[in-house]
Amino acid sequence: MDTEISPPWPGEIGPILLSEDQIRQRVAQLGAQISQDYAGKDLVVIGVLKGVIFFMADLLRAVTVPVTVDFLAISRYGPTEQTHGVVNLTKDLNEPLAGRHVLFVEDIIDTGFTTHYLTRTLLLREPASLNLCILLNRPRWRIIEVKPTYVGFEIPDDYVVGYGLDYKERYRNLPYIARFEPKA
Ligand code: IMP
Ligand code: MG
Numbered sequence: 001m002d003t004e005i006s007p008p009w010p011g012e013i014g015p016i017l018l019s020e021d022q023i024r025q026r027v028a029q030l031g032a033q034i035s036q037d038y039a040g041k042d043l044v045v046i047g048v049l050k051g052v053i054f055f056m057a058d059l060l061r062a063v064t065v066p067v068t069v070d071f072l073a074i075s076r077y078g079p080t081e082q083t084h085g086v087v088n089l090t091k092d093l094n095e096p097l098a099g100r101h102v103l104f105v106e107d108i109i110d111t112g113f114t115t116h117y118l119t120r121t122l123l124l125r126e127p128a129s130l131n132l133c134i135l136l137n138r139p140r141w142r143i144i145e146v147k148p149t150y151v152g153f154e155i156p157d158d159y160v161v162g163y164g165l166d167y168k169e170r171y172r173n174l175p176y177i178a179r180f181e182p183k184a
Contacts, residue, residue: 012180012181013178013180017178017179018163018177022153023163023176027059031062034065035065038103043065043066043103044070044097044127045060045070045105046072046093046103047072048105051107051166052105052106052135052164053164055152055164072092074087076088076114087118097122097126097127098126099126099128100127101129102131104130106118106135108134108135108136108160109146110138112143113144115148133150135152135163137151137152159179161180162174162176163175
């Protein structure tokens with residue numbers, strides 16, 4: 001971990017957990033691993049909007065096998081803001097998956113509900129294979145077990161923002177990942 005730096009958002013953005021350099025190095029490793037594992041295969045890479053966009057853009061440029069790219073978008077409904085439960089597809093894929101090798105890329109697994117639901121949805125389309133690639137894994141609040149094949153980083157309990165991850169749609173554009181510290 002880097003030494004703690006306080007960016008200029010007093011009261012909301014806490015210490016940097018993962019610096020730009022750390023992210024860049026890890027994403028390069030993941031890209032190399034994926035390129036090796038999928039050598040000679042026809043790969044479809046699928047991401048979930050919007051949290052995944054930065055990770056996806058960097059990861060894809062580190063992948064050297066031919067790929068096609070597609071996106072899903074979702075919204076979540078439930079009794080509270082941090083709720084889990086109902087996931088609603090607001091944008092479906094443009095391409096069929098039947099018989100293809102699919103790499104499903106997500107920003108973070110927290111409780112596991114979102115990934116579990118979306119993985120099930122993708123499996124119904126009968127891909128030849130389905131693997132999961134996650135930038136951040138936070139096992140602390142896991143409710144449903146999901147098994148990612150590729151994990152960028154394991155992170156501790158706290159909510160994080162940056163590099164695509166938001167708090168109420170803000171802070172996605174931070175180039176690093178920092179702890180979110182809500183104003184009292
Ligand atoms: P899960 O269904 O509880 O696993 O939640 C996964 C989704 O919640 C992610 O795709 C994110 O959109 C969001 N999420 C969970 N934890 C964080 C966080 O620390 N920062 C930003 N978004 C988060
Ligand atoms: Mg979000």
